[in-house]
Amino acid sequence: MKTNQVLHIKAKGRGSHCRTNFDKYGFPRGYLSRQKSFFGFQTGDIVKAVVPKGKYKGIHFGAVACRKTGYFDIKNKEGVRIGQGINHKYCNILSRADGYEYATEHLEVGGIPPMTKVIGILP
Numbered sequence: 001m002k003t004n005q006v007l008h009i010k011a012k013g014r015g016s017h018c019r020t021n022f023d024k025y026g027f028p029r030g031y032l033s034r035q036k037s038f039f040g041f042q043t044g045d046i047v048k049a050v051v052p053k054g055k056y057k058g059i060h061f062g063a064v065a066c067r068k069t070g071y072f073d074i075k076n077k078e079g080v081r082i083g084q085g086i087n088h089k090y091c092n093i094l095s096r097a098d099g100y101e102y103a104t105e106h107l108e109v110g111g112i113p114p115m116t117k118v119i120g121i122l123p
Helices: none
Strands: 005-011 020-022 028-031 046-051 058-065 071-075 081-087 091-095 100-106
Touching: 046 071, 046 081, 058 081
Parallel strands: none
Antiparallel strands: 005 100, 020 028, 046 058, 046 091, 058 071, 071 081
16 A cells, blocks of 8 residues: 655654763763653653743744753754743643654655545544
């Protein structure tokens, strides 16, 4: 059976057990937080942020980088930061970080037009 949609799945990991970062000489450089979840969010979650005011005013979709303060960074699918210091109150979770990154690609396959009609299983 031919299809015009491809699902790409990439393993990204679910965090590190290491609580301290080290520099190239082996000395400690900063400490990670003892908790992994902040205000119901975890780094890597896909969110929709509706920011009503400020420099990043607008609607943003992307992966969140959490901070203990509750002000998060948002990155798009290319990894470019599109929002910094976005309050957690403006964010809604679309997908939790499960250790994988998902992307859908629509292909033009010879003889198969893109689907325009949704086919349900219920009558």
